[in-house]
Amino acid sequence: MKKGILILMVLSFSLLLVACGSTEKTSSDEKKTVEKKESNNKKKSKNDTLKISDAKVITQVQYYVKKYDKKNNIKWESNKEDYNIAKMPVLQATDDGKIYDNVYSAFGTYSVDNKEYDYTIQINFPSEDTSQLIVLDTDMGTKFEIPCEVKK
Numbered sequence: 001m002k003k004g005i006l007i008l009m010v011l012s013f014s015l016l017l018v019a020c021g022s023t024e025k026t027s028s029d030e031k032k033t034v035e036k037k038e039s040n041n042k043k044k045s046k047n048d049t050l051k052i053s054d055a056k057v058i059t060q061v062q063y064y065v066k067k068y069d070k071k072n073n074i075k076w077e078s079n080k081e082d083y084n085i086a087k088m089p090v091l092q093a094t095d096d097g098k099i100y101d102n103v104y105s106a107f108g109t110y111s112v113d114n115k116e117y118d119y120t121i122q123i124n125f126p127s128e129d130t131s132q133l134i135v136l137d138t139d140m141g142t143k144f145e146i147p148c149e150v151k152k
Helices: 002-043 054-069
Strands: 074-076 091-093 103-112 115-127 130-138 143-145 148-150
Touching: 054 074, 054 103, 054 115, 054 130
Parallel strands: none
Antiparallel strands: 074 103, 091 148, 103 115, 115 130, 130 143
8 A cells, every 4th residue: 555655656746747847848938939939020121011902003003104104094904913013122222222122013004095005113112101113114205213223
């Protein structure tokens, strides 16, 4: 009987040690996970959190083409796929070093008086409510460009 009680006490003590040991490890693992998440959040730049919708890009494409080509009767494609929208890498102006970190490009066609014209455009979105034209080239003769290169 004494032997059974002794074995039971040893097993209870062993279980207690295992339970306490795993709590410390879990706490340590949780701390490492939190530190890693905080580190990853610090590495993200503001443009990682700023998501611009295709509709907003399309609206700005139409705005800038109309403004620079000075035409009011422009007809646009109705499918967003026709705008060929793509997120660009971070650009840096070659003249003043300004960083453009939320740049989208688009290209396609529009028509004026039943004649089609091509365009290529790059737009920066510093915030959800503002945009800045970087490049616009149209068959109507518009040539606008802020000289940039991909930031290294």
